[in-house]
Amino acid sequence: MAAETLKQQVLDASIALVAESGLAGLSMREVARRAGVSHQAPYHHFADKAAIVAALVERGFAMLTLRLEAARDAGPAERALERAGRAYVHFALAEPVYFRLMFRPELSGTHPVPPTESAGAKAFSVLQSLVDVRLGPRARPSRREALTSLNWAVVHGLATLLLDGPLAHVEDREQHVDQVLRLFSEATSD
Amino acid sequence: MAAETLKQQVLDASIALVAESGLAGLSMREVARRAGVSHQAPYHHFADKAAIVAALVERGFAMLTLRLEAARDAGPAERALERAGRAYVHFALAEPVYFRLMFRPELSGTHPVPPTESAGAKAFSVLQSLVDVRLGPRARPSRREALTSLNWAVVHGLATLLLDGPLAHVEDREQHVDQVLRLFSEATSD
DNA sequence: GTTGCGACTTGACAGTGTCTACCAGCCGAA
DNA sequence: TTCGGCTGGTAGACACTGTCAAGTCGCAAC
Numbered sequence: 001m002a003a004e005t006l007k008q009q010v011l012d013a014s015i016a017l018v019a020e021s022g023l024a025g026l027s028m029r030e031v032a033r034r035a036g037v038s039h040q041a042p043y044h045h046f047a048d049k050a051a052i053v054a055a056l057v058e059r060g061f062a063m064l065t066l067r068l069e070a071a072r073d074a075g076p077a078e079r080a081l082e083r084a085g086r087a088y089v090h091f092a093l094a095e096p097v098y099f100r101l102m103f104r105p106e107l108s109g110t111h112p113v114p115p116t117e118s119a120g121a122k123a124f125s126v127l128q129s130l131v132d133v134r135l136g137p138r139a140r141p142s143r144r145e146a147l148t149s150l151n152w153a154v155v156h157g158l159a160t161l162l163l164d165g166p167l168a169h170v171e172d173r174e175q176h177v178d179q180v181l182r183l184f185s186e187a188t189s190d
Numbered sequence: 191m192a193a194e195t196l197k198q199q200v201l202d203a204s205i206a207l208v209a210e211s212g213l214a215g216l217s218m219r220e221v222a223r224r225a226g227v228s229h230q231a232p233y234h235h236f237a238d239k240a241a242i243v244a245a246l247v248e249r250g251f252a253m254l255t256l257r258l259e260a261a262r263d264a265g266p267a268e269r270a271l272e273r274a275g276r277a278y279v280h281f282a283l284a285e286p287v288y289f290r291l292m293f294r295p296e297l298s299g300t301h302p303v304p305p306t307e308s309a310g311a312k313a314f315s316v317l318q319s320l321v322d323v324r325l326g327p328r329a330r331p332s333r334r335e336a337l338t339s340l341n342w343a344v345v346h347g348l349a350t351l352l353l354d355g356p357l358a359h360v361e362d363r364e365q366h367v368d369q370v371l372r373l374f375s376e377a378t379s380d
Numbered sequence: 381g382t383t384g385c386g387a388c389t390t391g392a393c394a395g396t397g398t399c400t401a402c403c404a405g406c407c408g409a410a
Numbered sequence: 411t412t413c414g415g416c417t418g419g420t421a422g423a424c425a426c427t428g429t430c431a432a433g434t435c436g437c438a439a440c
């Protein structure tokens with residue numbers, strides 16, 4: 001049990017540390033210190049610092065996938081895509097630490113980590129399938145791809161701009177998100 | 191002149207280092223080494239590591255603003271917004287190192303650096319003004335804000351997803367960008 | 381010709397990631 | 411019961427980092 005416990009403790013301490021002082025503040029030794037363990041103990045569960053981050057990213061994508069699926073199933077199918085988009089942005093605002101980690105440049109920069117990749121792909125496929133439903137089976141593939149990208153781009157862009165971009169200072173985020181997404185779904189519905 | 195020279199050398203070496211091994215690979219001492227100077231010399235021009243990054247971010251926003259303005263003025267006014275959006279995405283693809291740096295979470299996380307902030311705001315205002323032109327002076331402010339956010343969200347989201355997200359493996363980026371942006375402008379034009 | 385100053389160097393210090401070596405206890409086989 | 415190896419942990423060392431503090435050097439102004 002100690003094994004499982006320490007592994008979780010390390011992950012929990014890590015996300016807390018990142019939340020406090022950014023990815024740069026994530027220190028193997030500080031993590032170990034917080035877990036009340038020697039500075040080398042975490043290495044028994046994670047090959048290196050990048051492995052910890054990768055595990056957190058995987059966690060994050062799993063959480064996101066869950067929320068997207070929940071949103072999809074929470075009402076009439078013809079508005080599922082809309083609900084999923086809203087859930088995407090809400091996830092980013094509710095879990096900024098995870099969300100930021102998930103789209104970290106240097107992570108995709110280094111050679112891909114398979115579990116992380118597939119976790120991301122799974123979340124992607126949820127949105128993709130909703131676009132398919134909306135378009136019907138007879139749509140051109142290029143149109144299908146473009147519409148998927150457009151949908152994801154809107155929600156992803158909105159989320160990151162609100163989190164770390166020029167929209168960070170918007171007063172009422174919820175309302176703004178609603179307005180933007182409504183504007184978008186009206187434009188694309190006809 | 192040595193002063194100006196070293197300052198530029200430091201910035202050039204820094205961006206090269208970030209390009210090679212990510213923000214984590216940016217090391218004061220390595221930068222100094224590449225500039226052929228003692229490990230403390232850069233401190234004469236930059237208070238700390240964050241100041242170097244801030245300067246690079248400012249450079250990046252200046253470049254982006256230039257491209258947006260050039261795109262705006264490169265054709266008929268009624269399609270200026272479209273051209274600017276395209277220029278935004280192209281900038282991200284052409285200068286990924288700068289672009290990634292510009293929207294670094296931890297930078298906005300720490301207390302804001304005024305020159306950086308205003309450089310970003312300037313780029314933002316270019317897009318904003320194009321939306322204004324499109325909407326005309328009589329539009330409701332909330333609709334104006336929402337449309338600005340939507341436009342920026344699309345191009346920003348598309349750029350980041352292509353750079354570091356699930357669209358990183360798209361085969362023909364140019365074509366994909368064209369399709370997505372055309373789809374978007376068709377949807378919002380009527 | 382001295383003084384002052386800006387650009388730069390040298391030296392230190394604490395803190396980091398990670399390599400290597402070691403140790404305790406458990407569990408299954410002989 | 412003894413033995414051997416695995417699992418999870420410790421301790422120490424190394425090269426490296428950012429940054430503080432104290433020099434040094436050349437040059438311009440008075």
